[in-house]
Amino acid sequence: MHLRTLTLQAIGPFAGRHTVDFDALGQAGLFLLEGPTGSGKSTLIDAIVFALYGKVASSEASEDRLRSAYAADDVESVVDLVFEVPAGIYRVRRTPAYQRAKRRGSGTTTANASVKAWRLPAGTDLDPATLDAVGVPLGNRLDEVGAEIQKAVGLDRTQFVQTIVLPQGEFAHFLRAKPEDRRVLLQKIFGTEVYERLASRLAEMRRESDRASAAARVALSSGASQLVGAARLADDEAADVRQAIDDAVLRGDGLVAAVRSVVAGRTDELDAWAAGARAAAVAADAVRGAARAELDRSTATDALLRRRTTLRTERAALDAAADLNAEAVLQLAAARAAQAVRPLLAGAERAATALDAARKTVTAALDGAPDDIATPPRGTDLRTHVQAAGRSSAEAAGALARLVEVEAGLTSRRRAVRRTRDTVDDLVAALAADDAWFATRPAGRAALLTELEEARARAASAGERASDLAAAIETVAAHTDLAAAERSLAEALAARTAAGAAAAVALDAERDLRAARIAGLAGELAARLDPGDACPVCGSAEHPAKAVLGADHVSAEQVEQAETARAAAESSLRAAAERCSVLEERVGALRGRVGSGTVQDATQRCDEARAALARSRAAETDVARLVPALDDFDAQTRARETERSAAVARLAGERATLEVTLLDLDAAEAEVVVGRGEHPTVVARHAELLERVAASATVLDALVEQDAAQDEAGRRQVELAEGLDAHGFDSADDARAAALDAGALADLDRVVTGYATRLDRVTAGLAEPEIAALADDLVVDVDAAATAEAAARLEAERTAGEARVAEERSAAAAVAGDAVVASATALADALGTAGPVSRLADLTGGGGGDNARNLSLATFVLMRRFEDVVAAANERLLVMSDGRFELVRSDEKEDVRARNTGLAMRVIDHRTEQARDPRTLSGGETFYVSLCLALGMADVVTAEAGGIDLGTLFVDEGFGSLDPHTLDAVLAELGRLRAGGRVVGVVSHVEVLKQSIADRIEIRPTAAGPSTLTVRAG
Helix, strand or coil: CEEEEEEEEEECCEEEEEEEEHHHHCCCCEEEEECCCCCCHHHHHHHHHHHHHCCCCCCCCCHHHHECCCCCCCCCCEEEEEEEECCEEEEEEEECCEEEECCCCCCEEEECCEEEEEEECCCCCCCCCCHHHCCEEEECCHHHHHHHHHHHHCCCHHHHHHHCEECCCHHHHHHHCCHHHHHHHHHHHHCCHHHHHHHHHHHHHHHHHHHHHHHHHHHHHHHHHHHHHHHCCCHHHHHHHHHHHHHHHHHCCCHHHHHHHHHHHHHHHHHHHHHHHHHHHHHHHHHHHHHHHHHHHHHHHHHHHHHHHHHHHHHHHHHHCHHHHHHHHHHHHHHHHHHHHHHHHHHHHHHHHHHHHHHHHHHHHHHHCCHHHHCCCCCCCHHHHHHHHHHHHHHHHHHHHHHHHHHHHHHHHHHHHHHHHHHHHHHHHHHHHHHHHHHHHHHHHHHHHHHHHHHHHHHHCHHHHHHHHHHHHHHHHHHHHHHHHHHHHHHHHHHHHHHHHHHHHHHHHHHHHHHHHHHCHHHHHHHHCCCCCCCCCCCCCCCCCCCCCCCCCCCHHHHHHHHHHHHHHHHHHHHHHHHHHHHHHHHHHHHHHHCCCCHHHHHHHHHHHHHHHHHHHHHHHHHHHHHHHHHHHHHHHHHHHHHHHHHHHHHHHHHHHHHHHHHHHHHHHHHHHHHHCCCCCHHHHHHHHHHHHHHHHHHHHHHHHHHHHHHHHHHHHHHHHHHHHHCCCCCHHHHHHHCCCHHHHHHHHHHHHHHHHHHHHHHHHHHCHHHHCCCCCCCCCHHHHHHHHHHHHHHHHHHHHHHHHHHHHHHHHHHHHHHHHHHHHHHHHHHHHHHHHHHHHHHHHCCCCCCCCCCCHHHHHHHHHHHHHHHHHHHHHHHHCCCCEEEEEECCCCCCCCCCCCCEEEEEECCCCEEECHHHCCHHHHHHHHHHHHHHHHHHHHHHCCCCCCCEEEEECCHHHCCHHHHHHHHHHHHHHHHCCCEEEEECCCHHHHHHCCCEEEEEECCCCCEEEEEECC
């Protein structure tokens, strides 16, 4: 994994927005993250870890430190990280949760944490200003982005902190940790919780099997108690059964067979006893059946004897009432004959009454009819006269029926004529209004078209106006640049003058020093001569008068320094002259661009061009408004023309309709005048004719009813005479005298019918074979038979009860016995399962005889991983400590109260060959031993994670505690990491590291409080 860029804003002490280019820093392979204590060095590492995992690097730090206390309320806290893994380039942008001021009202509210992630295409420009436009989104939910990032990196947060980001105190804590704490950390890093879960599951399975065994024992004991209760055993028998079952459980082998044998012994005895009881109950039930049959026979015979006596008594009473019954039979026959004739009598009476009523109806109908209908001419039949009058009136009324409807419709016809006239008037007025509206349309369209053409002309000049504005803006900018360039030129000329003066002074000083040195050179040569040395000038070995070296003699070093100063002054002069030349050219070019005008003129032209462009843009808006407005104007004109054409056509139609309607109305009014005659209206004449038709019909109906009543009365008299003769009555009065009302007739019928019924029943009863066969002197003893049956029944019930109890005991014992055998089987299965589970639980949990070292499975696995970490750490530790220190895993307890977990650690000091507690190391020794341990763990984690490429490594720890030699060794080891392709970032404020590492991130606090960040690379 390689970090590419990091951008943060309002994070920790950084109030502003800062970007770190790790690509540039990684060119050298080693860079320094330096700054004063508390300036924000560790905050950058926290930002990286937070961007990836949503938490800061140190487990002891709070995420609350992420929000900058210096940031304004409207500035968002955000971390934006781009990193590269073999799978591709990823970008993640994350904001922490923090308190911000409410946008409305007072107080604060919580800004929730958020995250977004993208996968970037290869070769993407990582400029923060353009990143938002590229990439495939991976999500914006905390959980889904967290899963995607961990999948891409291949490490969780704990592994990442132990392998890529090594924060302050974390790996020293691991070195000094208790074995138990070290186990927890190793478990997080290597993900060995599965072995803990396996051991926990086996322990739970052991507890479950123990509970199952205990439950099976309880179930077996409960089943034995139920067997004892079901079989209703005596106390000594019950004790024997329980003891036999307990002995079988203690033996273990053959548990089920032994329990089955005990159960079978008891159930077989109960089955035999139940069989004997059932046989005795069957025999007793047979005796009870015979006694019951004898009782039933005696009871039936006694009932027949009592019934015969009752029937004979009833027959004697019937014979005594025979004469009275004969009289009642004759009276019933006469009453029934009169009952048959009664409808005929009633029919004759109703016919006579109806005839009288019909005659009265004819009289009333003639009284209500007009005189010319009620009084026929002499010699004319009444019926014929009435029929002729009714028919004549009906024909006249039929002829007037149509005129009644015509007369009724005259009002609506007159109203329709008025409506049509109003419509014609409205249409004429509307056409006049349309003509006036059309007269104004040409002028309105011409004005609108003129406005549109003028707007188009102004809009067409927008491009030219924009060009004029751009040129004016360039001229104003050129004036601004010219003023700045002239100021820079003046400053450069002054600097060139000063540099010239300084160069002249340096040249004079060098010249004076050289002259002085040459003047005193003889003294310098003489001072070097010892007696007998040859003179370097004349070669003589004698020096009678050596030159004396003056106190103010100029040395070669002074001349060299003067020469260096002179060269530097000349170089400064050349640089100043070159800058003046460049600025003079720039001033000349800018003056050529601005011409002779002033900056005020240029600003005025810029304002005028901007106003002209605004007018052209406004004209474009007017064109966009006027084009549809003109189209809408023409559309309104065409729509109004269409409406006027329709109105003209409708006016013609309405006028034609009015003319036809007036003609129809005149014809209808003339026809109605003729039809009403002397009556006020046609309706009145029509109503009178209908009344005459109705009066004629009433008279005719009354005559028909009278004739029908006459015929009905005659027919009823004939039927009555025939009925009286058929039923033996001489006259209607005789029939009326023999008649009885319905109640009396029913009572008489019941008396006669009852006598006959009782006589038939008694005769049939005495003739029944069972009664006829009885001897006159027969006697039956029912009480003796009932006593015998009761005794037999009691015996049968007793034996049946005993058999039922025996069967219930046998059945209950069988069920309870099956339950006992099932419980024994369950106990045997539970005991068979519990053994292997218990041994495995002891083995994986660190107990039992099979685990001699008393190590749990998880601890054993972690111990092997820990040995790998120690071995990898020793490869670097032997180099950094010059072979002095070596780490070893120990099974002994450290100087803490901890269990012997196999994860203790000792430091072997090869100077004394003694094992030391890691906490006895000095600060510097603790640092580089912890660093080796952390790097070794990173190597092992990398291998465990499938060879993840750890391209970037941060070390945030106390380099200041190292002596120069050890610091060189540590840097050499970090250099080997760099040579292996890693980029190593060292977090420190040690001065030696500043001198040793050129590429760096400098963090400096400002006077106002927040820190600033500067990247120096290359």
